[in-house]
Amino acid sequence: MTQIRAVFDTNVYVAAYLSKNLRSPNKELFRRWRNGEFVLLVSDVILQEVIEKFNQIGVDQALTIELIAFILAEANHVTVSADQIRSVIARDPDDDQVLACAVVGKANYLVTYDPHFDCLGGEYQDIHVLDGLHFLYIVRGDNRPLA
Numbered sequence: 001m002t003q004i005r006a007v008f009d010t011n012v013y014v015a016a017y018l019s020k021n022l023r024s025p026n027k028e029l030f031r032r033w034r035n036g037e038f039v040l041l042v043s044d045v046i047l048q049e050v051i052e053k054f055n056q057i058g059v060d061q062a063l064t065i066e067l068i069a070f071i072l073a074e075a076n077h078v079t080v081s082a083d084q085i086r087s088v089i090a091r092d093p094d095d096d097q098v099l100a101c102a103v104v105g106k107a108n109y110l111v112t113y114d115p116h117f118d119c120l121g122g123e124y125q126d127i128h129v130l131d132g133l134h135f136l137y138i139v140r141g142d143n144r145p146l147a
Contacts, residue, residue, distance in 0.1 A: 004038035004139065005076075007102040009095075009112035010049040012132055013067075017059065025133040029111070032139050033074075040075040041105035045097040047071065078105035089116050102127045111135045 008029075016026035033040045047068055054064045080100045089095035095116050102110040103125055110117070110129045117129050136142075 004109065005041055005105065005107045006038055006109040006111055006135065007041045007046070007078075007098060007105065007107045009098050009110070009114055009117075010046060010053050011113045012111050013050045014053050014057065015113065015132065017054070018057070025136045029132055029136055029139065032136075037139055040071070041078050041101060041107055042071055042075045043078045043080050043097065043101040043105075045080065046101060049094075076105065080104050089119065099124060099127075109135055109138070 012026055012029070016024065016030050019027055021027070032038065050071075051064055051068060054067075055061075078101050080097065086096060086100065086103075089099065095114060098112070099110065099117075101107075107127050110124075110127050111132055112129065113131055120129050122129055
């Protein structure tokens with residue numbers, strides 16, 4: 001079985017940090033990543049955006065540095081060159097860099113809460129685009145609960 005490879009959009013990092021619920025799907029995703037249940041892919045642009053967003057919401061700089069150092073040590077770094085970035089997300093071209101990380105890194109999943117990715121219809125070049133809860137179902141091997 002091929003190991004799951006995923007890219008988290010910046011909003012997943014922020015949601016995990018802001019959640020006060022230890023059982024939040026985003027916090028659980030980070031625990032499962034640290035346990036080796038899937039490969040997390042990151043690029044310099046994603047890490048820079050995490051730093052910027054954490055600064056905007058007032059996260060202690062030492063905590064931000066610690067998080068980035070941990071991600072650099074444990075996640076798979078993807079180098080994305082300018083010629084690998086395609087103009088796909090017309091409403092927010094910055095999101096094209098997140099998508100490029102997923103494509104170049106051969107991700108199976110791109111996890112985001114950003115509605116700009118809705119234009120992809122849930123998939124792009126065999127990369128499934130979904131939110132944290134639905135990705136957690138996949139990582140757990142759960143069936144989605146009935147509504």
